[in-house]
Amino acid sequence: MTMTKLLRLLFAPILLGVFAHFECASAQTLQASAAVPDCDRSCLTDIADTYLKGLVAHDPKRIAWADSVKFTENNVQLAIGDGIWGTITGLGSYKLYVMDEKAGEIGFFGQVQEPSFPSLMAMRLKIVHKKISEAEMVILRMTNEPKSIVWPDPVLDNKPVFTEILPAAKRRERERLISVANGYFDTLQLNDGTLFTEFSKDCDRVENGTKTTHNSKVDFTSVGALGCEEQFKQGNYRYDDRLRARRFPLVDEERGLVLASAFIDHSGVLGEYKLTDGRVIKSPIRYPHSFYLLELFRIEDGKIRQIESVFVTVPYGMSSPWLP
Numbered sequence: 112m113t114m115t116k117l118l119r120l121l122f123a124p125i126l127l128g129v130f131a132h133f134e135c136a137s138a139q140t141l142q143a144s145a146a147v148p149d150c151d152r153s154c155l156t157d158i159a160d161t162y163l164k165g166l167v168a169h170d171p172k173r174i175a176w177a178d179s180v181k182f183t184e185n186n187v188q189l190a191i192g193d194g195i196w197g198t199i200t201g202l203g204s205y206k207l208y209v210m211d212e213k214a215g216e217i218g219f220f221g222q223v224q225e226p227s228f229p230s231l232m233a234m235r236l237k238i239v240h241k242k243i244s245e246a247e248m249v250i251l252r253m254t255n256e257p258k259s260i261v262w263p264d265p266v267l268d269n270k271p272v273f274t275e276i277l278p279a280a281k282r283r284e285r286e287r288l289i290s291v292a293n294g295y296f297d298t299l300q301l302n303d304g305t306l307f308t309e310f311s312k313d314c315d316r317v318e319n320g321t322k323t324t325h326n327s328k329v330d331f332t333s334v335g336a337l338g339c340e341e342q343f344k345q346g347n348y349r350y351d352d353r354l355r356a357r358r359f360p361l362v363d364e365e366r367g368l369v370l371a372s373a374f375i376d377h378s379g380v381l382g383e384y385k386l387t388d389g390r391v392i393k394s395p396i397r398y399p400h401s402f403y404l405l406e407l408f409r410i411e412d413g414k415i416r417q418i419e420s421v422f423v424t425v426p427y428g429m430s431s432p433w434l435p
Contacts, residue, residue: 148212150241155210155217158238162246163219167199177244181432184248185423186403188432195250200224205267207419209361209368209407215239216361218370218407220419222267223250231265231320233405233421235360235370247372247433249405249421251319256424257400263329265320272409272417277367281412289359292369292408295415296357299375302348304387306340309414314339316418333392339415349384350394352376356431367410375402376428399427 150158158175165173171191184194203222210217215238223232230252237245253262283291294308316324316339324342329335334347342348353376361370379398385391404422408415 148215150215150238151212152210154241155212155215155238156208158241158243159208159217159219159234159236162236162243163202166196167201169196169199171196175242177239177242180244180246182246182248183432185250186425186429186431191246195223195225195248198225200226203229203267205269207270207273207407209273209363209366209370211361211363211370214361216370218361218405220407220421222265225252228252228254231421235372235405237360247405249403249423251421251423260395262319263321266322267320270317270417270419273368273407273419274366276365277411282364282367283410283413285362285364287413288362288364288367288369288408288410291410291413291415292359292371293357295408295418296354296371296373298343299348299351300354302343302346302351304344304346306343310338310340310343311411311414311416312338312340314414314416314418316420318418318420319422339418345386345388346384347386350377350379350381350396352378356434358431358433367416369408369410371406371408372431372433373404373406374425374429374431375404375422377401378427401425401427401429403429 162174165171176191180191182189182191201224203224205221207220208217217236217238219234221232223230230250232251233249235245235247236243256262291308297307298305314324315322321329323329323335324337324339327336334342334345337345354373355376356374358372359369360372362368377396377400379396381394382397383391383393401424402422403425404420406418406420409417
């Protein structure tokens with residue numbers, strides 16, 4: 112055996128150990144740097160406010176954009192400066208922020224003014240190195256909605272529950288929070304009374320500015336007086352055929368928040384169906400269409416306590432530009 116081969120045999124394990132050490136150290140350094148957000152909650156809020164100010168001013172140049180940007184309005188991809196950028200005249204006073212420092216995401220619920228009417232709005236921004244790379248907006252213009260559901264004027268009350276920090280015992284990890292929110296969509300899909308998630312007893316839901324739980328004044332739904340769990344246990348939403356293209360881009364573990372996006376598909380085929388209490392009712396939905404939504408969940412101790420969503424009617428089976 113030559114001296115060169117002998118040296119290789121002797122030192123190879125040492126060299127491999129050194130390389131493994133540096134590789135592991137490098138990976139740990141990368142993980143540590145990735146875990147430290149470059150934009151904290153204050154930074155995310157400032158960027159969202161700058162975006163909204165630029166939007167109202169019809170001036171995209173005021174905003175720091177990433178090299179590659181995707182912008183959608185009501186699930187249609189548009190150029191920056193198009194759509195709401197040209198028609199907005201102001202913002203309402205209602206402001207609900209939700210933030211994910213780790214993912215660099217911020218969500219916002221509010222109201223936009225256009226020349227003829229105000230509209231509810233939900234928004235999501237993706238921030239990379241303090242620049243906006245994604246902007247997703249859902250704008251509920253009542254004049255565009257079918258007359259089969261006539262939404263009352265929105266009641267935009269501030270909800271402190273969305274900003275309260277949870278005690279450690281009532282928090283859940285990111286993956287678990289997403290699972291609870293995803294279970295809500297599973298429960299809503301072809302709702303037959305089976306629950307795939309858990310609700311707190313005081314769970315409430317606000318849809319398009321209307322409280323649709325514990326609210327006997329809601330006249331377009333017969334179940335508005337019931338709580339979240341009771342509505343689903345009765346199987347009231349059997350006409351929701353599919354909850355698809357689900358995304359959960361934003362999670363705040365300290366506050367138990369998940370911002371989700373999805374489509375609710377309605378085939379319109381179902382005429383009558385039986386509730387779990389034996390009553391037979393007529394489906395309120397008898398034509399094909401889909402809802403596209405941004406929905407916020409507050410989850411405490413693994414149970415859903417508060418829901419807020421803004422959704423719009425879109426063509427049946429519409430695809431999402433946010434999925435591959």
